[in-house]
Amino acid sequence: MSVLVYIESEEGKFKKASYEVASYAKEVAGMMGTSVTAITINAGDTGELGTYGVDKVLKVNNDKLSNFNAEAYADAIAQAAKKEDTSLVVLSQSANSKYLAPLLAVQLEAGYASNVVALPESTDPFTVKRNAFTNKAFSFTKITTDVKIVGLAKNAFGLKEAQGEAAAEDFSPNLSDEDFTVNVESVDKATNKVTIADAEIVVSGGRGLKGPENWGMIEEMADILGAATACSKPVSDMGWRPHSEHVGQTGKPVASNLYIAVGISGAIQHLAGINAAKTKVVINNDPEAPFFKAADYGVVGDAFEVVPKLNEKLKEFKEKNA
Amino acid sequence: MKILVCISHVPDTTSKINFTEGDTKFDTSGVQFVINPNDEFGLTRAMWFKEKQGASVDVVNVGGAETEPTLRKALAIGADSAIRVNVQPTDGFQVAKQLAQIVKDGGYDLVIAGRESIDYNGGMVPGMLAGLIDANFVNNCIGLEVEGDKATATREIDGGKETLTASLPLVIGGQKGLVEESDLKIPNMRGIMQARKKPLNVVEPSETSVQTEVVKFEKPAPKGEVKLVDPENLDELIDLLHNEAKAI
Numbered sequence: 001m002s003v004l005v006y007i008e009s010e011e012g013k014f015k016k017a018s019y020e021v022a023s024y025a026k027e028v029a030g031m032m033g034t035s036v037t038a039i040t041i042n043a044g045d046t047g048e049l050g051t052y053g054v055d056k057v058l059k060v061n062n063d064k065l066s067n068f069n070a071e072a073y074a075d076a077i078a079q080a081a082k083k084e085d086t087s088l089v090v091l092s093q094s095a096n097s098k099y100l101a102p103l104l105a106v107q108l109e110a111g112y113a114s115n116v117v118a119l120p121e122s123t124d125p126f127t128v129k130r131n132a133f134t135n136k137a138f139s140f141t142k143i144t145t146d147v148k149i150v151g152l153a154k155n156a157f158g159l160k161e162a163q164g165e166a167a168a169e170d171f172s173p174n175l176s177d178e179d180f181t182v183n184v185e186s187v188d189k190a191t192n193k194v195t196i197a198d199a200e201i202v203v204s205g206g207r208g209l210k211g212p213e214n215w216g217m218i219e220e221m222a223d224i225l226g227a228a229t230a231c232s233k234p235v236s237d238m239g240w241r242p243h244s245e246h247v248g249q250t251g252k253p254v255a256s257n258l259y260i261a262v263g264i265s266g267a268i269q270h271l272a273g274i275n276a277a278k279t280k281v282v283i284n285n286d287p288e289a290p291f292f293k294a295a296d297y298g299v300v301g302d303a304f305e306v307v308p309k310l311n312e313k314l315k316e317f318k319e320k321n322a
Numbered sequence: 323m324k325i326l327v328c329i330s331h332v333p334d335t336t337s338k339i340n341f342t343e344g345d346t347k348f349d350t351s352g353v354q355f356v357i358n359p360n361d362e363f364g365l366t367r368a369m370w371f372k373e374k375q376g377a378s379v380d381v382v383n384v385g386g387a388e389t390e391p392t393l394r395k396a397l398a399i400g401a402d403s404a405i406r407v408n409v410q411p412t413d414g415f416q417v418a419k420q421l422a423q424i425v426k427d428g429g430y431d432l433v434i435a436g437r438e439s440i441d442y443n444g445g446m447v448p449g450m451l452a453g454l455i456d457a458n459f460v461n462n463c464i465g466l467e468v469e470g471d472k473a474t475a476t477r478e479i480d481g482g483k484e485t486l487t488a489s490l491p492l493v494i495g496g497q498k499g500l501v502e503e504s505d506l507k508i509p510n511m512r513g514i515m516q517a518r519k520k521p522l523n524v525v526e527p528s529e530t531s532v533q534t535e536v537v538k539f540e541k542p543a544p545k546g547e548v549k550l551v552d553p554e555n556l557d558e559l560i561d562l563l564h565n566e567a568k569a570i
């Protein structure tokens with residue numbers, strides 16, 4: 001009966017988004033009068049999960065699962081859901097969770113609501129609020145199946161601590177060769193860099209920065225704030241920055257706590273991808289730039305003057321508040 | 323190789339989003355519809371397989387007659403034939419079920435869909451379809467090669483990419499990167515003329531059920547005015563970000 005939450009880890013460690021889905025699961029379990037069971041795959045110490053409301057952890061440890069594999073992971077989660085007689089599975093909207101969720105939905109014959117941004121309006125009928133139309137609207141979706149899957153959008157709920165202890169239990173799903181028909185041959189990943197998906201703060205530059213040689217001050221700001229760097233589409237198209245930094249409707253989505261846009265006009269396709277960021281700051285020398293309509297805070301000024309000054313002040317602030 | 327490209331018919335990105343009938347229906351008046359951008363990348367990649375490897379390419383949409391201009395556009399870009407499953411799409415599962423039937427009937431080896439559609443942003447259809455027909459599945463696909471019945475796909479991951487191998491039948495959720503944007507195919511006059519003569523088959527839906535229902539839509543609350551900070555007084559910005567927004 002319990003709510004099952006899939007808790008992702010990377011190299012054995014949990015991320016903030018993992019605690020967020022746990023907090024959410026706890027709250028929904030409360031509405032439904034049940035408990036929270038988590039499933040982890042090759043995670044290390046799971047004690048921390050109790051702090052976010054998890055009552056029980058099913059720990060899967062299996063070398064065959066050391067690389068993410070959507071089919072096999074979905075199968076493991078489906079078996080946990082059946083074992084726990086779960087009526088609700090909660091997962092994050094990381095790229096990996098989005099990959100496995102529809103496979104899991106088919107296995108469990110479950111209705112799946114993606115991009116959920118709030119607690120259910122009601123749990124009977126089960127109705128949730130979701131982002132739609134690239135963040136330009138919300139849809140309220142009713143899931144009508146017995147088993148339900150909710151994909152929680154990043155930073156939509158936040159963290160909630162609870163008093164509790166998570167009892168850990170080993171769980172060995174039955175995996176067959178059929179689960180391993182898509183295989184990883186090689187991985188090409190920048191290490192030691194904050195990724196846009198994980199970052200709490202994203203500092204982004206646009207065509208207003210004139211050329212790749214001027215990105216030093218953007219990287220400096222990102223360094224000071226522990227932020228990821230990003231850019232608008234033309235900037236990556238021109239090869240000033242790598243494609244992996246392109247954000248917007250056709251690029252990576254941003255759902256960070258803070259988004260700082262420097263020299264970006266704020267075209268609708270750019271905003272579509274960053275609307276989910278909580279607080280938006282724009283630095284642009286054109287007071288008519290559309291971004292000012294979408295931002296919370298703005299500085300009208302020349303980036304080449306404003307950014308270096310702001311970096312100095314941010315450094316002072318960080319030193320004081322360290 | 324037989325390729326099926328799934329085409330979702332979506333409002334152009336600059337469309338105004340409004341709702342009617344007590345916020346239960348998307349207001350299509352004055353809205354320009356286009357091929358979902360992720361599907362455009364997939365369709366152009368499919369054309370590459372057609373030209374270089376002699377693949378056949380069909381396109382499919384699950385939707386009403388109003389989507390036919392979008393399918394004709396895909397034919398003008400170079401698809402061989404189009405299929406329209408004559409039912410209004412209501413949820414990702416229902417669409418995936420219809421597509422599964424088309425794939426079974428047509429014996430397709432490779433199904434190219436998009437990572438997500440830009441209207442309901444479900445990101446559900448390709449994975450569900452793969453699950454229903456028991457095909458391999460690669461999401462966030464930014465590169466694809468096929469040799470015989472072996473596919474090599476590149477997937478975007480957080481902070482990088484990875485290379486995967488899988489045998490056909492395969493479903494991908496494609497996106498930008500599958501082809502260069504400058505290589506995206508647009509219909510030319512000859513293509514448009516030919517498209518008029520290509521088959522667009524309308525098939526009736528197979529039996530299905532839905533798992534989710536949209537109860538209503540809502541537009542976000544209007545945003546407050548931006549707070550402007552004097553470039554000479556950046557301390558104020560830091561103060562606002564720290565104390566008001568609690569963002570740093």
Ligand SMILES: Cc1cc2nc3c(=O)[nH]c(=O)nc-3n(C[C@H](O)[C@H](O)[C@H](O)COP(=O)(O)OP(=O)(O)OC[C@H]3O[C@@H](n4cnc5c(N)ncnc54)[C@H](O)[C@@H]3O)c2cc1C
Nearest residue numbers: 206207208232233248249250263264265267269285286303
């Ligand atoms: C189908 C489609 C999909 C798209 N998808 C995306 C997407 O995913 N992401 C994306 O970003 N775009 C996307 N675009 C492109 C988008 O429409 C815009 O063209 C793009 O976002 C503009 O980038 P920009 O703001 O960097 O450049 P510009 O529009 O050229 O703006 C530069 C800004 O810098 C300011 N500026 C200039 N000098 C200075 C200075 N010294 N100091 C401060 N400010 C200065 C200018 O006032 C201007 O506002 C898409 C377009 C289409 C048609």
Ligand SMILES: Nc1ncnc2c1ncn2[C@@H]1O[C@H](COP(=O)(O)O)[C@@H](O)[C@H]1O
Nearest residue numbers: 328383384435436438439444445446447
């Ligand atoms: N009605 C539809 N007809 C055909 N293909 C669709 C339809 N809806 C979605 N798809 C395909 O599934 C992908 C993802 O859509 P979605 O799951 O709605 O985000 C799209 O990019 C299309 O390739």
